[in-house]
Amino acid sequence: MALFTRTTKDLILKIDEFFDNIDLGLLVFREGIKTYLAGDKESFDRHVQKVELLENNADRLQRSIENEMVTHSILPRHRGEVSSMIDLLDEIIDTIKSSITEFSIESPDIPASLHDRCISIMEASVSAGEELIPAARAYFKAPHTVREKLLKVYYFESETDTLIKDTIKFIFHDMNELDLAKKAHLRYIIHHIGNISDNAQKAADMLSTMAIKIMM
Amino acid sequence: MIILFLSSGLLLGWSLGANDAANVFGSAVGSKMVSFRQAAIISSIFVIIGSVVQGTGASDTLGRLGAVNAIGGSFTVALAAAIVVFMMTKFALPVSTTQAIVGAIIGWNLFTGNPTDATTLTNILSTWVSGPVLGAVFAVILYILLKTVKRKSAIHLVRFESYIRTGLIIVGAFGAYSLGANNIANVMGVFVPAFNLHPLDLKLLTLSSQQQLFLLGSLAIAAGIITYSRRVMEQVGNNIMELSSESALVVVLSQALVLFIFSSSGLSAFLRNAGLPAIPMVPVSSTQVMIGSIIGIGLYSGARNINFRILGEIAAGWILTPLIAGILTFFSLFFVKNIFGIHVGSKTGGAVPVELPATSPDPRVSEIMQYLILCLIFVGLITALIYYLLDRKKRIELKKSEEKFWKNMK
Numbered sequence: 273m274a275l276f277t278r279t280t281k282d283l284i285l286k287i288d289e290f291f292d293n294i295d296l297g298l299l300v301f302r303e304g305i306k307t308y309l310a311g312d313k314e315s316f317d318r319h320v321q322k323v324e325l326l327e328n329n330a331d332r333l334q335r336s337i338e339n340e341m342v343t344h345s346i347l348p349r350h351r352g353e354v355s356s357m358i359d360l361l362d363e364i365i366d367t368i369k370s371s372i373t374e375f376s377i378e379s380p381d382i383p384a385s386l387h388d389r390c391i392s393i394m395e396a397s398v399s400a401g402e403e404l405i406p407a408a409r410a411y412f413k414a415p416h417t418v419r420e421k422l423l424k425v426y427y428f429e430s431e432t433d434t435l436i437k438d439t440i441k442f443i444f445h446d447m448n449e450l451d452l453a454k455k456a457h458l459r460y461i462i463h464h465i466g467n468i469s470d471n472a473q474k475a476a477d478m479l480s481t482m483a484i485k486i487m488m
Numbered sequence: 489m490i491i492l493f494l495s496s497g498l499l500l501g502w503s504l505g506a507n508d509a510a511n512v513f514g515s516a517v518g519s520k521m522v523s524f525r526q527a528a529i530i531s532s533i534f535v536i537i538g539s540v541v542q543g544t545g546a547s548d549t550l551g552r553l554g555a556v557n558a559i560g561g562s563f564t565v566a567l568a569a570a571i572v573v574f575m576m577t578k579f580a581l582p583v584s585t586t587q588a589i590v591g592a593i594i595g596w597n598l599f600t601g602n603p604t605d606a607t608t609l610t611n612i613l614s615t616w617v618s619g620p621v622l623g624a625v626f627a628v629i630l631y632i633l634l635k636t637v638k639r640k641s642a643i644h645l646v647r648f649e650s651y652i653r654t655g656l657i658i659v660g661a662f663g664a665y666s667l668g669a670n671n672i673a674n675v676m677g678v679f680v681p682a683f684n685l686h687p688l689d690l691k692l693l694t695l696s697s698q699q700q701l702f703l704l705g706s707l708a709i710a711a712g713i714i715t716y717s718r719r720v721m722e723q724v725g726n727n728i729m730e731l732s733s734e735s736a737l738v739v740v741l742s743q744a745l746v747l748f749i750f751s752s753s754g755l756s757a758f759l760r761n762a763g764l765p766a767i768p769m770v771p772v773s774s775t776q777v778m779i780g781s782i783i784g785i786g787l788y789s790g791a792r793n794i795n796f797r798i799l800g801e802i803a804a805g806w807i808l809t810p811l812i813a814g815i816l817t818f819f820s821l822f823f824v825k826n827i828f829g830i831h832v833g834s835k836t837g838g839a840v841p842v843e844l845p846a847t848s849p850d851p852r853v854s855e856i857m858q859y860l861i862l863c864l865i866f867v868g869l870i871t872a873l874i875y876y877l878l879d880r881k882k883r884i885e886l887k888k889s890e891e892k893f894w895k896n897m898k
Contacts, residue, residue, distance in 0.1 A: 287646070343883070346646060347649055349519060413642045
């Protein structure tokens with residue numbers, strides 16, 4: 273029985289640590305993009321390294337959580353869904369990593385007139401991810417509060433979509449000084465930032481169903 | 489010869505283990521909260537303890553229903569009940585051993601011309617209704633309580649499930665104890681008047697003749713649990729209604745409480761002393777109580793996910809079981825009496841149990857019992873050791889595979 277209690281404690285800690293990693297990843301991504309736009313290369317590189325570290329850690333935790341759930345037969349009825357939810361959350365930090373790596377490798381030249389728009393998109397997209405974390409935590413402790421927490425995720429996802437659409441329209445209609453290749457590159461980078469909120473929405477959809485099921 | 493006659497009781501015990509242990513741990517195993525291995529070990533140990541410690545109360549009631557007053561009769565009654573239970577188990581229907589033995593005893597009464605005690609029969613039949621109803625009421629109350637505690641405490645899901653799992657093991661042990669205490673009468677009750685053994689001194693406790701008989705019966709139940717209950721456990725857990733982990737705990741607890749109530753002479757005496765009607769000491773069908781509990785929860789949560797077709801099949805089994813057992817006993821007694829020439833019982837002219845002439849204790853049988861108990865302790869220790877080693881091996885393998893994976897990743 274003592275062994276079982278230890279396993280439970282370990283698993284709870286690992287799940288919490290996993291959520292912390294995603295939360296921190298989002299925070300570091302936000303700061304990283306800001307330092308990139310501010311032209312602070314050294315600080316940006318430090319943020320890239322941090323994101324890589326957090327992503328690796330999240331992968332390790334994900335595998336460990338899934339292994340422990342299977343080996344110790346923990347949450348037998350909800351194991352599949354919890355694993356899928358953790359997968360979807362892991363996709364968020366994967367997207368963060370690939371997005372910030374693109375900034376690092378491709379060094380997109382973002383005109384100053386687009387900085388505010390880029391920051392708004394990034395803020396909205398990251399906020400969708402950030403609002404998802406308390407909802408995911410609530411699934412384990414207070415499932416009846418999950419749905420109300422998810423409302424903000426949907427709001428920020430829709431906000432991100434609107435901002436992306438307006439910005440791309442602005443790039444292609446109003447920024448005639450840019451050549452097509454540059455415009456396409458900017459569109460690609462912006463879409464990638466928006467993927468964070470898309471992944472958050474996918475996870476939110478799943479969490480919403482899971483919360484209903486667990487309350488029944 | 490007496491051991492040979494006892495074999496039908498042991499077969500019935502085996503059938504009870506194969507079938508009724510599913511009622512205690514079925515919902516836990518079906519909801520995958522407890523592994524079959526854990527369930528089998530725990531229920532075997534506690535069925536044995538329950539049978540030996542508290543098994544006497546309910547067996548008296550069966551004696552009043554029909555005092556089978558010849559060892560050949562006891563053998564045939566137990567055999568017919570065992571065959572019925574075994575056949576129903578074979579088709580994975582959670583059949584009631586209580587109903588089989590009641591049907592078989594009535595069959596014996598009809599064959600020998602003994603009257604069936606209407607009061608006792610009414611008592612037993614009333615528990616066939618009150619048992620499931622009480623199970624459903626307990627289940628709903630416990631379910632509401634558990635849900636409220638869960639919601640108010642904001643406990644982490646993983647921790648909650650670990651408490652539920654621990655609860656399932658503890659409550660399952662209590663359920664198995666109650667099952668042994670209540671249902672051993674079905675297995676060995678008909679043999680009690682015909683058996684006389686030396687008291688067995690185990691230093692810490694002394695087992696009377698009846699307790700030794702119950703120990704033997706409970707060993708047969710344990711064998712049934714370990715060898716054949718897996719399929720029924722999975723059927724019970726999944727087919728009537730998909731059970732959540734907390735529902736599984738509630739079902740096991742409410743069933744254990746009902747069985748305990750109907751086998752606790754202490755509680756009955758307490759109620760009598762308090763001027764309340766005493767609870768009859770009756771072997772209750774654990775199957776019915778369990779199904780009553782599941783339906784209680786199902787109805788409380790809206791009855792959307794109850795599989796009524798399977799319930800119908802089970803209900804048909806309830807009617808068929810005593811009927812088939814009664815008919816089979818009647819015809820078996822005819823063959824045993826007329827073809828093998830074995831005395832199967834005589835008309836006593838009343839429903840009062842007739843004491844058989846006391847036979848002298850057989851030292852050889854007592855010796856066998858001693859060896860059986862030693863074997864039981866030995867097998868129990870070996871099983872616990874194997875279980876611990878297997879679990880340890882699993883954990884080490886997991887740790888190694890994890891370390892290997894991350895080493896490869898680097």
